[in-house]
Each structure stands twice: as structure tokens, then as C-alpha cells.
Amino acid sequence: MTRAADLGHLQHEHWQSTYRAHPGMYGDQPSEPAQHAAGLFTTGGAILELGAGHGRDSLHFARCGFTVHAMDFSSDGLAQLRSRAREGGVSGRITTTAHDVRTPIPLRDGSVDGVFAHMLLCMALSTAEIHALVAEIHRVLRPGGALVYTARHTGDAHYGAGVAHGDDIYEHGGFAVHFFDRDLVDSLALGWSAPDVHAFEEGGLPRRLWRITQTKPR
Ligand SMILES: C[S@@+](CC[C@H](N)C(=O)[O-])C[C@H]1O[C@@H](n2cnc3c(N)ncnc32)[C@H](O)[C@@H]1O
Numbered sequence: 001m002t003r004a005a006d007l008g009h010l011q012h013e014h015w016q017s018t019y020r021a022h023p024g025m026y027g028d029q030p031s032e033p034a035q036h037a038a039g040l041f042t043t044g045g046a047i048l049e050l051g052a053g054h055g056r057d058s059l060h061f062a063r064c065g066f067t068v069h070a071m072d073f074s075s076d077g078l079a080q081l082r083s084r085a086r087e088g089g090v091s092g093r094i095t096t097t098a099h100d101v102r103t104p105i106p107l108r109d110g111s112v113d114g115v116f117a118h119m120l121l122c123m124a125l126s127t128a129e130i131h132a133l134v135a136e137i138h139r140v141l142r143p144g145g146a147l148v149y150t151a152r153h154t155g156d157a158h159y160g161a162g163v164a165h166g167d168d169i170y171e172h173g174g175f176a177v178h179f180f181d182r183d184l185v186d187s188l189a190l191g192w193s194a195p196d197v198h199a200f201e202e203g204g205l206p207r208r209l210w211r212i213t214q215t216k217p218r
Helices: 004-021 032-040 056-063 075-087 127-140 182-188
Strands: 046-050 067-072 094-098 112-117 141-152 163-166 169-172 175-178 196-202 207-215
Touching: 004 075, 004 175, 032 056, 032 112, 032 141, 032 196, 032 207, 046 056, 046 127, 056 067, 056 075, 056 094, 067 075, 075 094, 112 127, 127 141, 127 182, 182 207
Parallel strands: 046 067, 046 112, 067 094, 112 141
Antiparallel strands: 141 207, 163 169, 169 175, 196 207
């Protein structure tokens, strides 16, 4: 088992080198949850995407007419996102910030209309860090704004496999994942609308995920 602070540092290095070695690794098409969220968020609103990577979903939101603030702790991933945004003619609608979600989100209270995070909350974050992050998301969302996030769950084939770091975090092929159970989903929705939980799969493994939608009360 690696100390939590060291695991976070190692994961940062791992994601940087992964994006350098495999530019655009998730492809150009938007994910299923991003397509869902684009239909749910207020048209033309300000979206914050956390864990945006090289931006397949941020670019989709921008093409749909949203303004997007894309954050990720990988500056290499974000550089690829900016270059694709320029090529696609949507850079005027996208801002990027290199940001580690284990620290407070650098945005004002109530300043965004929607928050999207695909496979970010289930990274190498402790349960306490995930709760602190969802509290930060609640702070920056306007009342009535929606959070759409996804997480790999305990029904995933990699749950329990590889190096165990405690707190339901397992590392496989260098990628550490916090596998969610339903109690964690429900506890993260306290103070929000009841969570809408949709099961889906992505990729060849396949990864088994939940897409969760919850709204900040008005
Ligand atoms: C599984 S990838 C998903 C990328 C993107 N959402 C997509 O689906 O194309 C997870 C992303 O979270 C980022 N990430 C992991 N831990 C993070 C942290 N503590 N703070 C910010 N970003 C983080 C990684 O750099 C990576 O881009």
C-alpha cells in the first residue's frame, strides 16, 4: 500500500506520461454521459468539467453552444484539449485550468450552471476527499444547477484486483480507481435532490459505471 499523498503524486505523473504517450487516447467522439448531460444542462449555460483529460467531452459541450471551463491535473491532457479546440474553431468558448481536485475549486460561489465529471470522482481519492470535492461542487453550482458524474462501481471486473490501497481503491496497470458502492453514492447526495443512477458500460473491458445526476436545491 502507498501513502495517500504519494499515491496522488504518482497518479499525477502516471496520467501526464499516459497522455504524452497516447495523445487523444479516448478518441474524438463524446462519451454517452456527456451526450446525456448536454441535453440536460441549461442551453448556452456555463459548464465546469472536472477531469476533462484531452477534452472529448468539453469539445462536445462547446460545439453544443455551452461555455466550458475544463479542469484536470494533467497539463499535457489540457494542452491537447486546447489544440483540438483551436482546430475545431471553439477555443473562444473553452477555458482550461490545471487543477488538482484534492484542493478547493478556484471558482466563485454559484458561478456555474452545470458540473460534469466523467470517471473523475472514482480516481485515487479517499472517501473524505470525494466528500470534500462534492461539497466544493455544491458551492460553485448555482441553485437549481445539476451535477452529472460517473464512477466505476463494485460490479466492475477490476474491483478487488491488482494492488489494494485501502478505502476501496485498487491499482491495475498503473491506474488507481476508487470503486463506488451504492452507500457512497447516496451519502454524496445528502443536501441535493435524490440521485438518479443509471448503469452503463464503456470500453473493451468493459468498465462498469454508474452515471449519477443530482441537482442543487433552489
Ligand atoms: C479516466 S480519465 C477520464 C478523462 C475524461 N473525463 C474522459 O472521459 O475522456 C480521468 C482523468 O482525471 C484526471 N485526474 C485524476 N486525478 C485527478 C485529480 N486529483 N485532480 C484532477 N484531475 C485528476 C486524469 O488526469 C484524467 O484526465
